[in-house]
Amino acid sequence: MDVSQPEQMNVKKDMPEIKVVPLLAVLLSGAFVAILNETILNVALNAIMSDFNVASSTVQWLVTGYMLIIGTLIPISAYFMQRFTTRQLFITAMSLFTLGTLIAGLSPTFSILLVGRLTQAVATAIMIPLLTNVILSVIPIERRGAAMGMVGLVIMFAPAIGPTVSGLIVENLSWRWLFYVVIPISIFSLLFGIKILKNVTEVSKPKLDILSFILSTLGFGGIVYGFSAAGKGDASFTDPVVFTCLIVGFVSLGLFSWRQLKMDKPMLDIRVFKYPMFLVGLLLIMLVMMTMFAMMLVLPMYMQGALAFTAIATGLVMLPGGLINGAMSPIMGRIFDKVGPRPIIIPGTILLAVTVFTYRFSTPGVPMWVIIIQHALLMISVAMIMMPSQTNGLNQLPTKLYPHGTAIASTLMQVSGAIGAALFIAIMENGQQNYLDGISSPTAEQTREALTVGSQQSFSTGFYFACAAVILALLVRRSKQEKLK
Template sequence: MNTIDTENAEWREQKQLKRAPIMISLIVGAFFAILNETLLNVAYTDLIEELEVTAATIQWLATGFMLVVGVLVPVTALLNQWFTTRQMFFGAMILFTIGTFVCGISPNFSILLIGRLIQAGGTGLLLPVMMNTILVLYPPHERGGAMGTIGLVIMFAPAIGPTLSGLIVETLHWRWLFFLVLPFALLSIVVSSIYLKNVWEVTKPKVDIISILLSTLGFGGVVFGFSSAGEGNGGWMSPEVYIPLGVGGISLLLFLWRQLKVKEPLLDVRAFQYPMFSLATVQLMIMMMTLFSTIIILPMFLQGAATLSAFITGLILLPGGILNGFISPVVGRLFDKYGPRMLVIPGTIIVMVVMWFIAGITPTTSIPALILLHSLLMIGIAMVMMPVQTNGLNQLPRRYYPHGTAILNTLQQVAGAIGVALFISIMTAGQSKYMASVSDPTAPIRQVEALTAGVQGAFSIGMIFAVVGFVLALFIKRSAAHPEA
């Protein structure tokens, strides 16, 4: 019996389930949960005015969201072994729906923040559920296509968020950002109650409270510290930055040590003994940081230096997001057929070249050129992220699936926080350096030139990350399915 026949035999029981309805149930819920990560991005100005808070305070709607997801995702490896697929999905969607409703009716900033944190709880549970379900339902040689479909959701939803947000805020009210999502969240719960089936075994391992506490302090401290640095409140030497980073770093070291000592670890870091999984982890973190250097810094440049409206900025970024989403399933099918190298190496080359061009943008760069560069960047990232992730997870034995998906999702969230902090810090430092060199820093033209200099510096560092990603891509090879997969 050849390898494919063996895989088909091992997955025969799962294949008897109707996979399409299960995937549709998961995708509908995930789309709107992930959409909310970027849906508020262009509404912050309205929120600052109406809720009478500062920009530093309003940033907590983003920082708090990342913090909850960063803390919660590592625990999903345990939760996936304690609760069924249906229980996990319903729990995630009910949390998300409640949070969305609270945000919509919130009378002040505090209630809005509570709603966002509840939303984040649902989102943090949802992504690992989706990926773990794919690993169980599909044999390794079919996972690329399934992961590509998930990639459409993961990349397309946040890509249209700013555009959709700009349209809603300009024509309705910011509360409709939440009210319009509510019916779809409820629809997802109804559809999943009919079609979603339990696909993994509940083993109920021992709960290690110490590991949960160390994980929460570790990942929470790191995400909070980097996010605080990204907000620009005192920079890296602020106590709000170095204290959480110090506590988080020490807690993570203790967490890793404990995971290697206990019999039933919360997050089994032994998954890193598989080289393609380790390579995938580093590659995904680099891609996330490169991605964030664009989706955070580029809108700031378009609105601040090129003086475009939030809605027009969203429209400029929309084609790239749509292309990224719709190319992901194609990339997944190509991965199943040809493996990762023919996708990941060209993908990293595209990212590297585009970042070189973006590092030279100015306020006079034409809108068609910006759309082309951003679209090519999103295509390159799509060619890298899902193939690398699928290839890394394919090498793991089945017992590591919950741990592998939790590790990748957690570290991508941490990489996102690091990316935001790092590139905003580089941009701010570039602005300050330029201002110090001019005679009249209050002149509007000098402020535009300073922002341009800062943005170019940030993108130049992004290009260096892209080069590292290309070098790593040269070492990737197709993972043979583990005998215990």
């Protein structure tokens, strides 16, 4: 990505000529295939283990490694968005994504497959914050809700259909088709971008502080990996590797933050936390992400293990909620533009708390339609909270802090998802173990009852998180763009 002086001079000239709809269409198409890729491979892990003769601990790197790359690269995206043009970043990201998808689809060994998967992750780490930053740059503050609602549709619709699509493909074709079917979409998005995408942000030449980059990588990477590992398999927070990663991560993150405060031109400007609506919005997003990610992991395990749902039935139960969430996001965005955040976010957090509370009473024998309604209400509440909170928070930031705000928000969403998943699964497993303590050979009925107890303890924790979100929602006010503090 080479930035020339003439291209920098042309950025402002391009701005009046920008056609917002084609611009967003390009970026949303790229974001869709990138986010779809995050969940589409989960159903195929068993088939990949069989084909390459690798253990579950090895194949999990296709998921953990993906999250790790995103968690470590998104923080540096603020530098990329200041250093390179919109056009350069998009073309680079989609080229990398297409290349990674091709490598993964044709991979002769597991190592090559992992290389392709991590290449896709690099592209995703560029694409997600780029999309948000462009919206902040080209959409007036009074119409950002609708635009961010479209982002919400993409972010939720892609993961919602991912497992269903991948299940159908894996059942009837090879897992490699999960990559083959994405390649034409990726190429189309790339060519579409090359043809019509223009530069919409001002380009500068900030200096990349190597020490900040190292501390950021160790900090966010250590935290994401530590919590991700703690939520999988036999690992726990007392595992030496998990414990070491978390300690290194938090210490490095503290040093990184201290260094950013001392720098005249920080790599990631944490002055964004001085803006109260950004901070409140970010805390709301983190609470909702922790609860949502955890429910998306605990709930399928509970449905299959305690409620005796099949894997296909579990996927179909959760599909309507994901689709409804995607459909609701643009609607919530338009309502946000008209009435502001409070009339949406406060009822949304109350609905979240009530819905999660009802999960505590789900026991074996509950009808499937009850679970479908519960999950749909859960995802509606998420739509009412996520995008309005993020949009309202980012609206308060000065223009120069947009790249930093989007990078921090995107990073902490990944981190909070990893934390929530590990925490809620640990609570569930602890509840199971306590119930079975002293039972040497538990029966199938006792095992189901133990899973029910553990899951309900996890749901109770989610309820407490949701109550905290209700309290935070009361602090939300409609924000206006402020000057740099």
